[in-house]
Amino acid sequence: MLEQIRSWVLGITAAAVFCAAAMELCPRGPVKAVLRSLCALVLTVALLSPLLHFDYPSYSLHLAQYRSQAEAAVRRGQNAAAEMNRRVIEQRLCAYILDKAQQLGLSLREVRVTLKWSPEGLWYPVAVDLEGAYSAALSEYIAAEIGVGAAAQNWRNNEGT
Numbered sequence: 001m002l003e004q005i006r007s008w009v010l011g012i013t014a015a016a017v018f019c020a021a022a023m024e025l026c027p028r029g030p031v032k033a034v035l036r037s038l039c040a041l042v043l044t045v046a047l048l049s050p051l052l053h054f055d056y057p058s059y060s061l062h063l064a065q066y067r068s069q070a071e072a073a074v075r076r077g078q079n080a081a082a083e084m085n086r087r088v089i090e091q092r093l094c095a096y097i098l099d100k101a102q103q104l105g106l107s108l109r110e111v112r113v114t115l116k117w118s119p120e121g122l123w124y125p126v127a128v129d130l131e132g133a134y135s136a137a138l139s140e141y142i143a144a145e146i147g148v149g150a151a152a153q154n155w156r157n158n159e160g161t
Helices: 002-025 030-052 056-103 136-146
Strands: 110-117 123-131 153-156
Touching: 002 030, 056 110, 056 123, 056 136, 123 136, 136 153
Parallel strands: 123 153
Antiparallel strands: 110 123
16 A cells, blocks of 8 residues: 555656646747646646545455454543543442441451443442441441342351351
């Protein structure tokens, strides 16, 4: 493709140099007017020459391939954005729970929130894993504020109690 463009540009350049030289060498008068029209025709043919040898079926195939590649890139970008959005929501919910636990005087070692993609196109929490001593107050808070009921809360106390 680049070779074709290169040869096209060289063809236009050669035609322009030839026409400029011919115009300089030609004396004034009616011959120069005819030469000017002839040079315009030569430059027009040089400009339009790629259209004569253009491979339309190949172009259409490449265009379809580029279109499908562009659509795939858009899908990958949308998936990456959704995944990044999920991670941000998970981190913020974890921080929210940890802040509330600290306000209640609890010490949680780890909080993990599991999100699910809704048909409406939103992430929503479906489960919470907490590592620390069980707290009924925090459990109720998580159910009321985050929407994850006690059945979907997994409390682990790894201190041996």
